[in-house]
Amino acid sequence: MGLLDFLGKRSSSGLTVEETLIALSKGAVLIDVRTQNEYEAGHAPGARPVDPKALKEEPLDVIFGDDPLADREAAIIVICDNGLRSSMVAAELRQGGFLAESVAGGLIAWGRDGNPILPGPYRRRR
Numbered sequence: 001m002g003l004l005d006f007l008g009k010r011s012s013s014g015l016t017v018e019e020t021l022i023a024l025s026k027g028a029v030l031i032d033v034r035t036q037n038e039y040e041a042g043h044a045p046g047a048r049p050v051d052p053k054a055l056k057e058e059p060l061d062v063i064f065g066d067d068p069l070a071d072r073e074a075a076i077i078v079i080c081d082n083g084l085r086s087s088m089v090a091a092e093l094r095q096g097g098f099l100a101e102s103v104a105g106g107l108i109a110w111g112r113d114g115n116p117i118l119p120g121p122y123r124r125r126r
Helices: 015-025 036-041 058-065 084-095 106-112
Strands: 031-032 076-079 100-103
Touching: 015 076, 015 106, 031 058, 076 084, 076 106, 084 100
Parallel strands: 031 076, 076 100
Antiparallel strands: none
C-alpha cells in the first residue's frame, strides 16, 4: 500500500497541499530537501531539513536522527520549492521501500494556499 492508497487517491504527480495536510494530521513526517539557506529563508512549519544525498545510506537516521519520539514507520512527505527535487527524492524513497510522496508545487503551492512559511533554522524537539 502506498501513501496515495493511504489517502484514497489512485494516481498523482504529488500530493495537493490539502492532501499533505491530511497526511500530516495522520502522522506523516514532512522533510524539506532544499539547501540550508533555502530552508532558513522560509519553510513549512515542522518540516525537517534533510540533505537528499545523505538519504541514500541510512534514510531513517537522516530523517529522524536520535529523536526518541519519532515514529520511524510514519509516511514521509517530501517538499522543495516547486515539487521537482521532492518528486525525485520521494521516488527514490519509494524504491527503497518507504511510504513516501512529494508535495505537488512544493513550498510555492504551500504558501499560495495560505499556509504559513517560517524563516529561520530548524528547531529540534528536546
